[in-house]
Amino acid sequence: MTQKSRPVLLRRRLLAVPAVLALALTAACSNSSSKDGGGASSAAALTGDCAKYQPYAGHAGTKVTMYASILSPESDSLEKSWAEFSSCTGIKISYEGSNDFESQLQVRVTGGNAPDFAIIPQPGLLAQMVKTGKVVKPPAGTVANEDKWSPVWKTYGSVNGTFYAAPMSANMKSLVWYSPKYFKQAGYEVPKTWADLMALSDKIAKAGGGKPWCGGIGSGTATGWPATDWLEEVVLGSYGGEVYDQWVGHQVKFSDPKITTAMQTVAGWMQNPAWVNGGIGDVKSIATTTFQDAGAPILTNKCWLLQQASFYRAQWAKGTKIAADGDIFAFHLPAVNPSVPNPVEGGGEFLAAFSDRPEVQAVQNYLSSSEWAGSRVKVSGGWVSANQGVDKSLYTDPIDKLSAEALTDPAATFRFDGSDLMPAAVGSGQEWKSLTAWFAEGQAIPKVAADIDAAWPQ
Known part of the structure; x- marks a missing residue:
């Protein structure tokens, strides 16, 4: 997962199957299997x-490899989430994590050393792997499990x-962080609409004191x-999913009036000198402030609001009470267009x-199930699934619960992070570069849009 979508998770121990029982189960299970990775009919x-x-x-004594x-x-926490499954079935899941995952996965797959599984954080990277011809279509059990997700996820x-x-996993981007404590003292209410x-x-700006917004786009x-x-957020909240999809696919260009209008909306919001960058500096300071540090002024009442994802919960100082009545909480960013x-x-x-x-398919079926997602939620806070079959009561963290409710809402207009869907030369290349220049140097919107469009692969 890239820095823009990596949640930092807390750890909680999962009760393990006693070693004696695990050995007994391993001995009891046979190696027979079915084509769909089940094996229930022929296994002990x-x-x-x-x-x-x-x-x-039905696959005891086998091993599968996983890379991410x-x-x-x-x-x-990830390994704990399947520990009981592994002990009971006798399938060993050998996990390997790497900072060089994105580049090394391509090397391994094309070099004939592909893992059995890869956990891929970008749909664009998935498409790149499929082009190698090495990705295997999932078994019927996994396909059936997808009924628990909204169709767009599939x-x-x-x-x-x-x-x-x-x-x-899933994470919620459409959040605004604020301090319930300071809101209560000032008599402010959580806004329900963009207006x-x-x-x-x-x-807030006219009241003096802290500025309404803080932000940082620094991330190495x-x-x-x-x-x-x-x-x-502004494109999706202004025009809905259809235009968003066309924009991500470049049928609607950055220079299109819809997108430049959205950029003007962003400028009126996050480049408004009267509104930003509370407790840090002027508009240009957004470009030099790391995203991790951006929200800190909220805790000292120098800034009131920060737009950031659910995984930002890990950036708050130790001891910060994150709750609806606490030091910090979040609300759903309203649609620009109601x-x-x-x-x-x-x-x-x-x-x-x-x-x-067969053993790979068995693991694949399990890890696509609501049961595994529930196990993963129970292992640690800070992890959310958009699987609609997960019991919401399993979420003990209020931000996780808020995120899960939004991500599993069948009436929501959900869309995946746009820059993760765009070609890498754009989404994680020129767009990052041009939007940074937009904040740091005040480049004009037409030039920013034209530069990004020019980087799109022909």
């Missing part, structure tokens, strides 16, 4: 707490209309990505397979 019966894994039994960009401590795990990779949000911003070699989120129903921008990860061995 699993009992007790392991009975629920019967559909995946997820590192410790998040990878520790499209992001598909390439040219063919489904390849089941969604795993109310802009009116509140103006009211990925500097600029938060600005792409601001533009994506006729757009509940716009939600998000990101996520997808599980792609490079093998169709």
